[in-house]
Amino acid sequence: xxxxxxxxxxxxxxxxxxxxxxxxxxxxxxxxxxxxxxxxxxxxxxxxxxxxxxxxxxxxxxxxxxxxxxxxxxxxxxxxxxxxxxxxxxxxxxxxxxxxxxxxxxxxxxxxxxxxxxxxxxxxxxxxxxxxxxxxxxxxxxxxxxxxxxxxxxxxxxxxxxxxxxxxxxxxxxxxxxxxxxxxxxxxxxxxxxxxxxxxxxxxxxxxxxxxxxxxxxxxxxxxxxxxxxxx
Amino acid sequence: xxxxxxxxxxxxxxxxxxxxxxxxxxxxxxxxxxxxxxxxxxxxxxxxxxxxxxxxxxxxxxxxxxxxxxxxxxxxxxxxxxxxx
Numbered sequence: 093x094x095x096x097x098x099x100x101x102x103x104x105x106x107x108x109x110x111x112x113x114x115x116x117x118x119x120x121x122x123x124x125x126x127x128x129x130x131x132x133x134x135x136x137x138x139x140x141x142x143x144x145x146x147x148x149x150x151x152x153x154x155x156x157x158x159x160x161x162x163x164x165x166x167x168x169x170x171x172x173x174x175x176x177x178x179x180x181x182x183x184x185x186x187x188x189x190x191x192x193x194x195x196x197x198x199x200x201x202x203x204x205x206x207x208x209x210x211x212x213x214x215x216x217x218x219x220x221x222x223x224x225x226x227x228x229x230x231x232x233x234x235x236x237x238x239x240x241x242x243x244x245x246x247x248x249x250x251x252x253x254x255x256x257x258x259x260x261x262x263x264x265x266x267x268x269x270x271x272x273x274x275x276x277x278x279x280x281x282x283x284x285x286x287x288x289x290x291x292x293x294x295x296x297x298x299x300x301x302x303x304x305x306x307x308x309x310x311x312x313x314x315x316x317x318x319x320x321x322x323x324x
Numbered sequence: 325x326x327x328x329x330x331x332x333x334x335x336x337x338x339x340x341x342x343x344x345x346x347x348x349x350x351x352x353x354x355x356x357x358x359x360x361x362x363x364x365x366x367x368x369x370x371x372x373x374x375x376x377x378x379x380x381x382x383x384x385x386x387x388x389x390x391x392x393x394x395x396x397x398x399x400x401x402x403x404x405x406x407x408x409x
Contacts, residue, residue, distance in 0.1 A: 127403060131399070134395075139384050139385060140384050141387070142385055142386075143382065143384040144383045146385050147382055147383055152388070156388070156394065159387070159391060159395075160391065167398075168402070223368055223371045223372065227367065227368075238371055238374075242374055242378070245378065254379070269376055269380055270383035274346065275344070293340070294340075297340070301375075
């Protein structure tokens with residue numbers, strides 16, 4: 093694999109497109125065709141809608157509520173959708189707004205037994221990178237520790253690490269890395285300055301990577317032959 | 325648009341902005357130009373991209389059948405009441 097060749101698509105594609113497309117009308121001759129049209133487009137998105145809601149809320153019941161509410165809003169506002177091609181991005185934007193409204197409402201109330209609603213700050217290890225822990229400047233005969241790490245990393249490990257992040261960090265990283273929002277869009281959605289989005293994202297990544305590193309060591313996912321571990 | 329030579333420190337500093345598509349085309353081209361020539365930075369970029377892809381994949385989880393049913397029921401109710409807006 094050449095370096096140039098593998099860089100053809102180095103950046104992830106955002107999942108959200110045409111988010112603000114509203115205002116014109118799609119007409120349906122009969123209610124049945126409208127329902128059929130809606131359900132045909134909704135069905136392939138359900139796992140991503142639910143998964144995104146689950147990452148945002150951390151709670152299956154809350155995720156189901158958010159998805160059901162977003163789908164209901166989309167159905168009742170379908171006449172406002174300008175372009176059928178925009179349906180997916182439009183629906184995900186409704187989902188996000190539904191979550192953010194509920195999240196803000198809950199943050200105004202005292203959180204039982206937790207400090208998740210506060211702005212996380214001083215406990216962060218902002219300089220930690222997983223890559224620095226794993227990367228060896230030479231080839232190991234059994235392969236690279238990076239590959240070993242990714243091969244051993246299960247989706248549930250990652251979900252657990254994401255869910256363990258403080259609310260403000262988790263929501264920011266999910267909006268950017270799962271949903272593909274720009275930093276400016278996240279700032280607008282959450283009503284915080286752009287700098288806050290950047291710092292939350294940076295801290296979220298550091299915490300996430302540190303948690304994954306600790307998990308990898310505890311689970312024996314990375315093993316450096318001869319010294320019982322990879323810690324330097 | 326000719327790429328500007330960046331140091332490894334500059335590239336690593338902007339790496340997440342690059343992966344998050346936050347850079348303008350000139351800045352992105354500068355990063356890409358460096359990554360095509362620097363194995364260390366390329367390796368780091370590839371690692372962060374792989375991890376980012378794995379995080380993105382956590383946004384897809386099989387929707388429970390009861391949610392699918394709940395949505396069908398909601399749409400049925402709208403149909404029955406003839407309510408759209």
